Amino acid sequence: MAIAVVVLDHHQDLCILRQHLVKLSTPLAGLQSVGPGETPFDQVEVLNPQLRQQRLQKAMAFWLVPFGFFAGVTFTVMTNLDTFAFAGLWGNRLIGGLLGLVAGFLGSFAASSGVDSSNEDRLRQLRNRSEEGSWLLVVESRAGQDMPWKDLQRVRPQAVVAL
Structure with a gap:
């Protein structure tokens, strides 16, 4: 395309x-x-890399957050760690899952930050022309x-x- x-x-x-x-x-x-009177410059995804990054972050979070939760629970069960002993057996697993969930959410930000910015100069020129x-x-x-x-x-x- x-x-x-x-x-x-x-x-x-x-x-x-x-x-x-x-x-x-x-x-x-x-x-x-x-x-x-038409679409504003900042609302066109092709011309605004931040919109593309936000869309990618939401898509990545959709997959990484649940995966992180189940990975956290699985890790806690497999290693048989008692890091949060005060919470009991199921509480320990739940906290591990929640920590994995947070890690998945943070991972979605890290993964989406790799949006291609090779067109930055061209986009800056187009923004200037639009503002003119x-x-x-x-x-x-x-x-x-x-x-x-x-x-x-x-x-x-x-x-x-x-x-």
Whole structure:
């Protein structure tokens, strides 16, 4: 899947290009307009690595938290440790499970922090252009589909940035 961001001067150019791209014979995976009256820059996941990191952290927590709990209980049972003897046999296992749960939750943060930031300079340039009043059109092609580069140049944009 290829992603390109088209930077435009006028809202009218954005509307014309968006309508043209919607009518293509091979449909695109996604079109998202960014600018005043459209989607704000910070709410577009492709343009905001923090949103991607939050989504990944939630997905990782969904799997790591329960796994951490069961791993903590299993470890406590297998090693037969009495670390929390005051809590009794089942309390000791439960505390071990809760500690594993916390470890899984912290692990989801560590795993999600590895979001690719290779496009930081390009994203900073796009943010600056957006703050200057330019309109952005985020174009996503389907897997195995070529980006319609000629069609993107149709309204003579300021720039076309590949991400």
